[in-house]
Amino acid sequence: MAVNGTAHVRIARPSKDLAAAERFWIGGLGLDVLYRHEGDGTPGDHSLLMAGWPEAAWHLELVHDPGQPVEPRPTAEDLLVVYLDGEVPADLLARLLEHGGTRVPAHNPYWDQWGVTIEDADGYRLVLSTRQWSNS
Structure with a gap:
């Protein structure tokens, strides 16, 4: 391929x-x-x-790897962005928070304008964006 x-x-x-x-x-x-x-x-x-x-x-x-653990070292710009093409569902946000996420302000204010940023237990950030995206 x-x-x-x-x-x-x-x-x-x-x-x-x-x-x-x-x-x-x-x-x-x-x-x-x-x-x-x-x-x-x-x-x-x-x-x-x-x-x-x-x-x-x-x-x-x-x-x-419990024998040789690697400590996660995410930065405020290590993002996984999911484009929802609409409002962030309140139940999805609540579920993420109930399952260990923490809502945080985005390092780049663009993401606060166009979505919600949630940090996982390892410090990695998920952005639920209200925008849409296509590579084409």
């Missing part, structure tokens, strides 16, 4: 706590568990959770 717009994208991130990450991304946002592996604790056998929507061309891979 050529490297082009049909290639699947995996966004891999370290996590301090996969259970907390699962609460936020699966229970809160509503992604599906696409794959899960429970590591046995030996070096290199890490635990991971792949989360996404089955029909999407991307997914998150959240990884934790």
Whole structure:
């Protein structure tokens, strides 16, 4: 397959706590568990959770290696933006907050004007944007 717009994208991130990450991304946002592996604790056998929507061309891979943990180091600009093309549903925002998210002001005020920013337990930020987007 050529490297082009049909290639699947995996966004891999370290996590301090996969259970907390699962609460936020699966229970809160509503992604599906696409794959899960429970590591046995030996070096290199890490635990991971792949989360996404089955029909999407991307997914998150959240990884934790208890033998050699990697501390997440997100910045205020490490964003996963979901374009809703409409208002942010109040029940979705409430569910994200109930599942461990924290609403935060965006580093870039553009995102406060056009959406809501929620931080997960690892410090990564999800923006629910009221705008629409197309690469074409």
